[in-house]
Amino acid sequence: MEAKLFKLPEPQPEATSLSRCPILIVDDEPHNVDLMKCILRREGYTNLTTCTDSSETVTLFSQLKPDLVLLDLNMPIMDGFAVMTSLKDNFPNDNPSIIVVTALDGKTVRRNVLDAGAKDFINKPIDRTELLTRVQHHLQNSVLQKRLAQQNETLAQANADLERANQSMSDLVSIVSHELRTPLTSIKSFAEILRDDHDNLDAEDRRHFLSIIDNESDRLSRLITDLLDLQKIQSGKMTWKTEQIELCKTVKDAVEFFGPAFARKNIALTIADNLHQCAVIADADKLRQVMSNLLSNALKFTDIGEVNVTLQPAPRWARILLVSKDAKTNITIAPVAEALTADILAFPDLAQGLEQLDCSGGDIDLLMVxxxxxxxxxxxxxxxIRDKYPALPIATITAPSNDAENRPAQHSLRKPLSKLEPGFLEMVIIDLIGLTPNTTMIEVCITDSGQGIPENQLNKIFERFHQVDTSQTREQQGTGLGLTICQQIVQYYNGKLWVESTPGAGSSFHLLLPTTDENKKKLGEILIEKGLVTEAQLTEALTGQ
Structure with a gap:
């Protein structure tokens, strides 16, 4: 009977098949090495490495990470005891599984061998049945220990995620209670004034207080609506329509609707349509909600000047942040990005990369380290970075000899990248970014001449309840959820939303969406069109899956 709190990943066949487990045989006598190798090969073990120079054991162990080491005791240069000591010093966390195979015998030898770190002991001359039985037993233990370690890591990560979720929920409850209490306090206070001092107030004061109650009621209603929308999105209960709509018409309708409001503030609202017609797959109501939120923000935070809306083909597909000091890595990735019409921002230092992320305004689609x-x-x-930007795809690039460590990344690439199969690097980048590479993405840009956003707050404005701290913000009393919801909506329809801003000079919000034709294309078709793979290669890869 099996009970699980979490669904743990099933072990892969490569990890559980004992015949493919790596075994390292170390003995200074070639005939002993050949004998053990022959016995194990006949039993079906295929991943065998032999060594007659004991001084090379540490290097081989580092490269192979064997599940089992068969080690002779009496060897020149470094005997078995010295080898075990060296392995323990160099790999203190690995606890290698070692079976000592030696002609020496006696209780003292056995005790010393076990004290030195060996898991078992076999006497020479080698008995075939004993060797196979002990090898099978220790390989099974090694595989089970690795599986247990993986499950412990999974459980530890799940526990950390739960703790973050609990903390996030606690923070949300605290923020929501504050945000709800603020308008309710105003409504209650002014209602009490009107009730208790109605006869002492003139008509103008009464109208003013009633106006405050009305505005705060609207604010409370918007907050509750936004909270419900956000909860539906994050719980997967939001109803999404997927229909073909004319983006140009949706944008123009929104601009026309807001025209009178901008006119009342003497702010020019213009639209430049360089497309005239562009179909996208989305929900017309939700896109109108996005445009209304962006135009409403532009109206709130612009006192003088103008707001310009432009529609145009997107000049690029995506933006990649690359952190690397290796010129060969940079040279390999650059043409791949260019073929995909993706921009690359390259930095040699991870701290500089994090600094760039913090001021990118959400305009980084992939981090490669x-x-x-x-x-x-x-x-x-x-x-x-993973904790701060959980939605940001991360790919790590490691040296060939690096062990596959548990790193916060969705994908790990091994050097040299130039040796990867044609089209593989392109497919990894496309898969991580999650947008079909094409040159017919549509960009809607809303640019205002307001106060702008400080650089250190560019990414935070898409966080729940975050509002830039300015006098205008305090006067406008927004919910702090609008941009969060907008970003979730745009991402659902395979688009992206980001901001660029200069304090004192205004802000530009960019909305990027794929056109209908590109939405209909499959990834394989795109790769073939761009010459990244041939139809035969794609068919062979899919057959292999």
Missing amino acids: DIEGVSADTLHLLQD
């Missing part, structure tokens, strides 16, 4: 060039004292920043 060359681990080999990252110093140990800054490697923790990778986890910081």
Whole structure:
């Protein structure tokens, strides 16, 4: 009977098949090596590495990470005891599974061998049945220990995610209670004034107080509506329509609707349509909600000047942030990005990359980090980035000899990248970004001449309840949820929303959506069109799946 709190990943066949487990045989006598190798091969073990120079054991262990080491005891240069000590010193967390195979015998030898770190002991001359039985037993233990370690990591990660979720829920309850209490306090206070001092107030004061109650009631209603929308989106209960709509018409209708409001503030509202006609797959009502929120913000935070809305083909597909000190890595990735019409921002240091992320305004679609060039004292920043930007895809690039460590990344690429199969790197980038590469994405840009947004708050404005702290913000009393909902809506329809801003000069919000034709294309068709793979290669890859 099995009970599980969490669904743990099923072990892969490569991890559970004992015949493919790596075994390292170390013995200075070639005939002993050949004998053990022959016995194991006849039993079906295929991943065998042999060594007659014991001084090479540590290097081989580092490269192979064997599940089992068969180690002779009496060897020149480094005997078995010295080898075990060296393995323990160099790999203190690995607890290698070692079976000592030696002609030496006696209780003292056995005790010393076990004290030195060996898991078992086999006497020479080698008995075939004993060797196979002990090898099978220790390989099974090794595989089970690895599986247990993986499950512990999964449980630890699940526990950390639960703790973050609990903290997030606690923070949300605290913020929501504050945001609800603020308008309710105003409504209650002015209602009490009108009730208790009605006869002492003149008509103008009464109208003013009633206007405040009306505005705060509207604010409370918007907050509740936004909270319900956000909850539906995040719980997967939002109803999404997927219909073909004319984006140009939706944008023009929104501009026309807001025209009188802008006119009352003497702010020019213009639209430049360089497309005239462009179909996208989306929900017309939700796109109107996005446009209304963006235009409403532009109206709120612009006192003088103008607001311009432009529609045009997007000049690029995506933006990649690459952190690497390796010129070969940069040279390999650059033409791939260019073929995909993606921009690359390259930095040699992870701290600089994080700084760029913080002021990108949401305009980074993929982070690629060359681990080999990252110093140990800054490697923790990778986890910081994951915690700070959980939706940002991350790919790590590692040296060929690096062990597959548990890193905060969706994908890990091994060097040299130039040796990867044609089209593989392109497919990894496309899969991580989640947008079909094409040149017919449509960009809607809303640019205002308001106060702008400080650089250190550009990414935060898409967070729940975050509002830029300015006198205008305090006067306008928004809910702080509008941009969060807008970003969720746009991302659902395979688009993106980001902001660029200069304090004192205004802000530009960019909305990017794929056209209908590109939405209908499959990834394979795009890759073939761009010459990244042939139809035969794609068919062979799909057949292999």
